[in-house]
Amino acid sequence: MKQADFVSLVMPFKDKVFRLAKRLLVSREEAEDATQEILLKLWKNKQKIGEYKNVEAFSMTMTKNFCLDRLKSKQAQNLKIVHSNYTDNSSSLQKQVEARDSMDWVSKIMEDLPEQQKIIVQLRDIEEYDFAEISKMLDMNETAIRVALSRARKTIREKLTNTHRYGIK
Amino acid sequence: MVLNSIEKLIEKYNNAETTLKEEAQLKAYFASDNVAPHLEHYKPMFQYFSVSQQEQYTKDVPLNTKKTRLYQWISVAAVAVLMLSIFIPNWQGESKTFASLSPQEQEAYTKTMEAFKLVSIGMNEGKQQLNSLALVSDNFNQGIEGAVRLSEFSKTTNKIFKNK
Numbered sequence: 001m002k003q004a005d006f007v008s009l010v011m012p013f014k015d016k017v018f019r020l021a022k023r024l025l026v027s028r029e030e031a032e033d034a035t036q037e038i039l040l041k042l043w044k045n046k047q048k049i050g051e052y053k054n055v056e057a058f059s060m061t062m063t064k065n066f067c068l069d070r071l072k073s074k075q076a077q078n079l080k081i082v083h084s085n086y087t088d089n090s091s092s093l094q095k096q097v098e099a100r101d102s103m104d105w106v107s108k109i110m111e112d113l114p115e116q117q118k119i120i121v122q123l124r125d126i127e128e129y130d131f132a133e134i135s136k137m138l139d140m141n142e143t144a145i146r147v148a149l150s151r152a153r154k155t156i157r158e159k160l161t162n163t164h165r166y167g168i169k
Numbered sequence: 170m171v172l173n174s175i176e177k178l179i180e181k182y183n184n185a186e187t188t189l190k191e192e193a194q195l196k197a198y199f200a201s202d203n204v205a206p207h208l209e210h211y212k213p214m215f216q217y218f219s220v221s222q223q224e225q226y227t228k229d230v231p232l233n234t235k236k237t238r239l240y241q242w243i244s245v246a247a248v249a250v251l252m253l254s255i256f257i258p259n260w261q262g263e264s265k266t267f268a269s270l271s272p273q274e275q276e277a278y279t280k281t282m283e284a285f286k287l288v289s290i291g292m293n294e295g296k297q298q299l300n301s302l303a304l305v306s307d308n309f310n311q312g313i314e315g316a317v318r319l320s321e322f323s324k325t326t327n328k329i330f331k332n333k
Binding site for chain 2 (some may be wrong): 128
């Protein structure tokens, strides 16, 4: 496998890897490092890549495990990942300041979710994978995923409703 | 009518029972401007999902680590080949003697040696001529020394004349 083949193979999902890493690690720099690490790992094992049934699902699983490991080691060192990029989430398309504010709220609310719910919301609502794929990636059965997803969505809705109605932060 | 179906969809959505198509429908609805007031608080959520979908990984990944290593070794191999090509003929040359050569080779050898001898004779003749040149230069030096003596002689004569 040559470099060009590899790039064309990896191209479609490298952004997804990055976004999942960013969802979990929050900081953009950390997420970039993680993505690079994942892609290099894939590149090193490029001989075996033909044997994988679904490279994309495989790399998403790798990303998930890698980021969770990262978080564990950070917690063990009693270090918090520093980040200052809340505003990155909002696009320039969004002109209304208020709307941008509430989008920031969504991102903050999602940060407070448990890791597994974060991953599931990311994979389902942002990357739009179907449940079968998610269950492969996370090695969970579909019902468990649905339950976690429903919980996560309800939490987000509740918190959003609260901030929307009363401005509770 | 539309509102009714959206509300149903949201209910399903919160129970995680919607399909991807229905979710796309919801996203499209909340992306539009005419969202019902009592559903307004869902808007940022779906907008956030669609916006963060567009975030991209822009960094370059250095994939060519292995290749450069290979190139380094190529230069080493080239040097090794060069060294071998210099030394191997010498080893072979040492093991041969005049007797082990075939008659033709011996003939060629003697012929080339004769040719070399002729050349060297010529060289020696040239050398002898050079010797005669050296002799000339010796004589020349002697002449110069004579001239120096003459100049000293003239100095002393000058002194004598001054003393007078």
